[in-house]
Amino acid sequence: VTTTAGRWAAVTASVRGASHERNGKPNQDAVRVVQSKGPTPGLVAAVCDGHGGDRYVRSDVGSRLGVEVACEVARRALDQLVALPDQATLESQLRGPLTETIVQRWRERVLDDVRARPFTDEERSRAKSPLDGDPLISYGCTLLLAVLTPSWVGLLQIGDGDVTVVRGSTVESPVPDDDRLVGGETTSLCLPTAVTDVRVHVVSEPLPDTLILTTDGYANSFADPNWRTHAGIDLRDQIHRTGLDAVETRLPAWLADSASAGGDDVSMALIQRVDAARSAATAPARPAALPVATGGAASGIGRGVLVASLIAVLLIGTGIGWLIGRQSDTTTAAATTTIATTIGATTTTTTLPTSTTAAPPASTDPPTSPPPTPTTAAPVLASGEHAIVFSDGRVLIFDPDQARPGRVLQYSQVIASGEAPGLGDGWTFVDGGLVFRNRPPVPASAVSRTATFVWAVSGDGANLTSYDAETGKQVGGPVTIEGDLTAVGGTGQPDSIPDTTPATPVATDGTPNQAISTTGG
Amino acid sequence: MTERPGSTLAARPLHFFIVADCSGSMAADGKMQALNNAIRETLPHLVDVANQNPHAALLVRSIAFSSGARWHIEQPTRVDQLEWQNLSTGGYTDLGAALDLLAPQLTAPFMEERALPPAILLISDGMPTDDYKPALGRFLDEPMGRVAVRMAVGIGRDADLEVLERFIGSSSESVLTANNPEQLVRMIRWASTHASRVASNLVPLSHSVGPMTGDEISTPEELIW
Numbered sequence: 001v002t003t004t005a006g007r008w009a010a011v012t013a014s015v016r017g018a019s020h021e022r023n024g025k026p027n028q029d030a031v032r033v034v035q036s037k038g039p040t041p042g043l044v045a046a047v048c049d050g051h052g053g054d055r056y057v058r059s060d061v062g063s064r065l066g067v068e069v070a071c072e073v074a075r076r077a078l079d080q081l082v083a084l085p086d087q088a089t090l091e092s093q094l095r096g097p098l099t100e101t102i103v104q105r106w107r108e109r110v111l112d113d114v115r116a117r118p119f120t121d122e123e124r125s126r127a128k129s130p131l132d133g134d135p136l137i138s139y140g141c142t143l144l145l146a147v148l149t150p151s152w153v154g155l156l157q158i159g160d161g162d163v164t165v166v167r168g169s170t171v172e173s174p175v176p177d178d179d180r181l182v183g184g185e186t187t188s189l190c191l192p193t194a195v196t197d198v199r200v201h202v203v204s205e206p207l208p209d210t211l212i213l214t215t216d217g218y219a220n221s222f223a224d225p226n227w228r229t230h231a232g233i234d235l236r237d238q239i240h241r242t243g244l245d246a247v248e249t250r251l252p253a254w255l256a257d258s259a260s261a262g263g264d265d266v267s268m269a270l271i272q273r274v275d276a277a278r279s280a281a282t283a284p285a286r287p288a289a290l291p292v293a294t295g296g297a298a299s300g301i302g303r304g305v306l307v308a309s310l311i312a313v314l315l316i317g318t319g320i321g322w323l324i325g326r327q328s329d330t331t332t333a334a335a336t337t338t339i340a341t342t343i344g345a346t347t348t349t350t351t352l353p354t355s356t357t358a359a360p361p362a363s364t365d366p367p368t369s370p371p372p373t374p375t376t377a378a379p380v381l382a383s384g385e386h387a388i389v390f391s392d393g394r395v396l397i398f399d400p401d402q403a404r405p406g407r408v409l410q411y412s413q414v415i416a417s418g419e420a421p422g423l424g425d426g427w428t429f430v431d432g433g434l435v436f437r438n439r440p441p442v443p444a445s446a447v448s449r450t451a452t453f454v455w456a457v458s459g460d461g462a463n464l465t466s467y468d469a470e471t472g473k474q475v476g477g478p479v480t481i482e483g484d485l486t487a488v489g490g491t492g493q494p495d496s497i498p499d500t501t502p503a504t505p506v507a508t509d510g511t512p513n514q515a516i517s518t519t520g521g
Numbered sequence: 522m523t524e525r526p527g528s529t530l531a532a533r534p535l536h537f538f539i540v541a542d543c544s545g546s547m548a549a550d551g552k553m554q555a556l557n558n559a560i561r562e563t564l565p566h567l568v569d570v571a572n573q574n575p576h577a578a579l580l581v582r583s584i585a586f587s588s589g590a591r592w593h594i595e596q597p598t599r600v601d602q603l604e605w606q607n608l609s610t611g612g613y614t615d616l617g618a619a620l621d622l623l624a625p626q627l628t629a630p631f632m633e634e635r636a637l638p639p640a641i642l643l644i645s646d647g648m649p650t651d652d653y654k655p656a657l658g659r660f661l662d663e664p665m666g667r668v669a670v671r672m673a674v675g676i677g678r679d680a681d682l683e684v685l686e687r688f689i690g691s692s693s694e695s696v697l698t699a700n701n702p703e704q705l706v707r708m709i710r711w712a713s714t715h716a717s718r719v720a721s722n723l724v725p726l727s728h729s730v731g732p733m734t735g736d737e738i739s740t741p742e743e744l745i746w
Contacts, residue, residue: 122636183664223528223529223531224528224529225634257530261634263575263576269593
């Protein structure tokens with residue numbers, strides 16, 4: 001059942017490990033998703049992995065209590081958390097009061113359970129321990145928690161497991177690592193250090209397309225250490241292609257494959273940003289109308305650049321459209337560019353505003369017709385041209401049907417409010433390298449995808465190269481990127497090409513945890 | 522499209538290290554021949570353990586130590602593809618050198634992050650002749666050394682059981698001793714299969730090793746070594 005609230009939708013699955021089946025152990029994982037109850041629409045997702053050692057005779061119960069408690073505590077806190085003024089405060093609240101409350105409630109629930117159902121001799125025998133001295137240990141489990149609100153996602157982790165965040169073509173593991181988690185040893189809700197062992201992170205805009213919370217049985221089932229990138233992109237793309245409901249029906253079988261290969265229980269909470277999926281599913285096939293901004297005539301003051309305002313982005317092929325935010329119109333005439341808008345079947349050609357001063361035209365395409373229109377401040381695309389969003393947020397305008405586009409334009413102050421498309425099966429973009437299957441990475445500062453091609457901007461941002469999306473072969477380029485990359489706002493400084501990693505994690509707590517306490521996974 | 526998301530799935534590597542004393546004293550009274558036979562006889566049982574735990578890919582390596590230490594089997598080898606070549610004897614008992622050869626293998630890139638805690642079987646008939654304590658410290662400083670399933674077999678009355686106990690540490694297992702070839706076969710077989718089975722369990726050693734049962738301990742008591 002898909003759980004939806006506000007911008008988020010989630011499905012879950014949990015499968016008993018093959019090793020546990022052979023040993024007669026239950027599925028010791030638990031996973032749960034709940035909706036917010038207050039005025040702020042949101043979801044809370046929790047995943048717990050009960051420790052597998054003989055000593056942890058009730059870790060399956062501990063896991064169940066863990067997800068119940070974590071979801072309930074976070075759900076109640078959600079409205080208060082949303083009201084916090086900044087990210088630092090938010091992280092400190094997640095790390096402090098929220099974690100403390102979860103751990104405290106979990107302990108209370110465990111002790112209630114022990115009182116209601118005292119340990120049996122059979123359990124003591126199985127545990128090779130008297131158990132009663134520290135009953136919490138028998139219920140030991142890890143915790144992954146995601147608090148999903150309209151404007152941020154709070155992540156909280158005690159022990160092993162993985163939180164994977166997919167944003168555009170970027171896949172990340174934003175929660176700080178804990179290098180003590182080696183060889184099946186893990187921190188745990190059952191340890192006295194549970195609160196100080198917590199690791200938190202807040203993901204803010206641009207929000208992820210997809211979040212994947214998994215117990216360690218999932219990661220450990222993949223041969224490739226880079227499993228996260230493949231699984232993250234594949235899951236996100238599957239959702240975009242088939243919808244979250246369809247993915248949910250297949251999820252148990254996929255997890256069962258992992259549970260069989262790696263032997264451990266495998267659980268997943270799979271969370272999708274609804275508007276990301278919707279834009280992928282409903283974007284029209286090309287061509288789409290580009291809204292033409294009105295007002296904002298050329299000021300004619302000083303030299304400058306063409307500043308694009310509000311344009312809509314059409315991404316053909318995958319049929320994904322995004323809006324690009326409009327900025328002000330500090331327009332002058334360094335670039336006198338004629339571009340056209342395709343609106344439905346009608347193509348009109350417009351000349352963008354030019355300076356009234358004598359700045360020489362620098363365009364490769366002299367204005368044709370009609371003369372400058374003061375009321376038009378947005379770039380208008382020529383026939384065949386489309387505005388394509390790249391992974392770092394930059395927008396390039398070119399004809400994506402041509403492996404080697406005649407020209408590629410970049411406007412300095414165009415800001416994408418949408419996101420780049422996924423690269424598709426076999427492609428990944430990690431650490432400045434575009435990789436197709438097992439080929440060597442191609443250095444790139446940004447990447448995107450259209451119907452036929454995957455596009456890579458060179459590391460210095462100077463040119464664009466195309467690759468066949470199916471075969472991975474380079475088919476065109478490099479084509480020089482033209483554009484007003486300099487002198488934005490009259491400062492004469494090179495304009496910033498947007499950061500190449502828009503999904504850079506915000507500040508995280510690098511404070512090393514104290515004292516490892518091992519409990520066994 | 523019904524293709525499973527993610528890359529290739531695979532069983533988790535379980536590295537099993539046999540660290541064997543090949544000092545000159547092992548040549549006496551047929552000890553080395555008995556050890557070679559015992560390991561060879563154990564391999565089919567290890568194959569059984571591997572088959573019972575398909576989620577663990579059992580990979581064997583072996584270190585021989587005497588005057589210094591060297592790899593007897595350097596490449597991780599699937600147990601069902603392993604052909605045991607006889608160890609030969611000669612030299613001192615440089616246990617420290619063996620541990621220093623072993624320790625670096627317990628971290629990346631030699632040890633995969635997803636690998637199960639390794640199993641290590643140490644076999645010796647004497648006292649270390651090098652300063653093994655710093656090397657043991659370095660070995661135990663490795664996280665995978667600390668959580669490894671460590672077992673030890675002392676051969677004959679001259680084996681330094683205290684050293685072997687230090688190697689296996691605080692686990693509930695005690696050092697096994699063998700005083701004749703039949704015992705050695707039983708001990709090597711039990712230690713190897715037990716270590717592999719335990720290490721396949723997805724849980725750290727300290728929480729799972731049980732003592733040898735009466736049947737397993739029952740061996741001929743004839744004192745040859």
